[in-house]
Amino acid sequence: MDKQPALNIGLVGHIDHGKTTLLYQLTGVWADKHSEELRRGITIKLGYADAIIRKCESCGILTTKSRCEKCKGEAKPLRWVSFVDAPGHEMLMATMLGGAAIIDAAILVIAANEPFPQPQTKEHLLALKAKGINQIIVAQNKIDLVKKEQALEQYLKIKEFMHKILGKEVPIVPVCAQQGINIDALLEEILKLKVPERDTKSKPLFLVARSFDINKPGTEIKDLAGGVLGGTLKKGKLKVNDKIEIKPGIAIKKHDITEYKTIKTKVVEIRAGSKKLDEAFPSGSLAIQTALDPSLTKADSLAGCVVGLENELPEITYKMKIKTNLFEEIVGAKEKQIKVEPIKTNEFLLLSVNTAITIGNVLSVKKDTIELALKIPVVAFPNERVGIARNFKGHWRLIGYGEIL
Ligand code: ZN
Numbered sequence: 001m002d003k004q005p006a007l008n009i010g011l012v013g014h015i016d017h018g019k020t021t022l023l024y025q026l027t028g029v030w031a032d033k034h035s036e037e038l039r040r041g042i043t044i045k046l047g048y049a050d051a052i053i054r055k056c057e058s059c060g061i062l063t064t065k066s067r068c069e070k071c072k073g074e075a076k077p078l079r080w081v082s083f084v085d086a087p088g089h090e091m092l093m094a095t096m097l098g099g100a101a102i103i104d105a106a107i108l109v110i111a112a113n114e115p116f117p118q119p120q121t122k123e124h125l126l127a128l129k130a131k132g133i134n135q136i137i138v139a140q141n142k143i144d145l146v147k148k149e150q151a152l153e154q155y156l157k158i159k160e161f162m163h164k165i166l167g168k169e170v171p172i173v174p175v176c177a178q179q180g181i182n183i184d185a186l187l188e189e190i191l192k193l194k195v196p197e198r199d200t201k202s203k204p205l206f207l208v209a210r211s212f213d214i215n216k217p218g219t220e221i222k223d224l225a226g227g228v229l230g231g232t233l234k235k236g237k238l239k240v241n242d243k244i245e246i247k248p249g250i251a252i253k254k255h256d257i258t259e260y261k262t263i264k265t266k267v268v269e270i271r272a273g274s275k276k277l278d279e280a281f282p283s284g285s286l287a288i289q290t291a292l293d294p295s296l297t298k299a300d301s302l303a304g305c306v307v308g309l310e311n312e313l314p315e316i317t318y319k320m321k322i323k324t325n326l327f328e329e330i331v332g333a334k335e336k337q338i339k340v341e342p343i344k345t346n347e348f349l350l351l352s353v354n355t356a357i358t359i360g361n362v363l364s365v366k367k368d369t370i371e372l373a374l375k376i377p378v379v380a381f382p383n384e385r386v387g388i389a390r391n392f393k394g395h396w397r398l399i400g401y402g403e404i405l
Helices: 019-027 034-040 093-100 119-130 148-166 183-192
Strands: 007-013 048-056 075-085 105-111 136-141 172-174 205-212 228-235 243-254 257-272 275-277 286-290 306-309 317-326 348-353 356-366 369-378 385-392 395-404
Touching (some): 048 183, 075 183, 093 348, 093 385, 136 148, 148 172, 172 183, 243 369, 317 348, 317 385
Antiparallel strands (some): 048 075, 228 286, 257 286, 317 395, 348 356, 348 385
């Protein structure tokens, strides 16, 4: 068995289509239960839960439990994966894009008993496309609530729609998450997902998706655990005791000017799920405990930052040049089909760079290349995918993606 989860799989889709229930069926974790959140500490606060996919040695069924549910046979572990639950409800485009930066593949949950496609479903699918995630499995959920013909009709609609947007076929697995029906077929598709080639030779780069303080209120200072960063190692290796820097770091407000200060610290502990690691490779979700004062990391205050070895990260930048690719229509708008107008000088765009979100003022437009002045600085890596959203009637709507030049 691997030392770390092989893949980070995002669970995306419209609210109420059953993401949370499906996550429970796959992992045994209720992601939105507060008590569970407290009990589980680090893992659940990351918004992720792990599962080991196993095969029953007697009947061959796939399961995430240690014993086969059908014949009670011993189940042999095949693949360890982590699921990243995209926050539900008030999910903004921004959160979705930030989350998409740390996943390798996604399960798009679509309810069989709702009209298809929902604006949010389309929005999520395009967000995945914008971030360059092309391994997608559709879970057609709640099939118990519709007639067979209805399920089949929607299945064909999904198939055509996915082909139109992604230019390829994707697996569509009918399931009933509530009753755990056909979950093994979904696991089979998860087993087929390709593990991207991992770069372990470069200098480490860790993307921070979440950050928090794991101490219980009232803990004495001498007993305080250092601030924790959750996210994924994009490349390189990271070891316990490595001296690291975090950028852009802390925002310090002086009068009307906000400055960003790089944070330097060291790695105290690395965890993949509940497993402690001495050394981490780029695979799955990780939690890094640092020597930082936990007040610096609480409430996701460092989400969007990047971590590297001390003095090895590029400088932060307030200016960025992007080669853009615009969609034809605005996504997620309730109103039907609104054309995406070309980007104009002086307009403000929301950009998602790695796990960071920033607003940029367009300084110049030359064909498909735009230059922007950023409100919040980022650490920009050439060729990195950037999601681009435009404000439309008070909502940020994804209009396309770009590549950092
Ligand atoms: Zn069995």
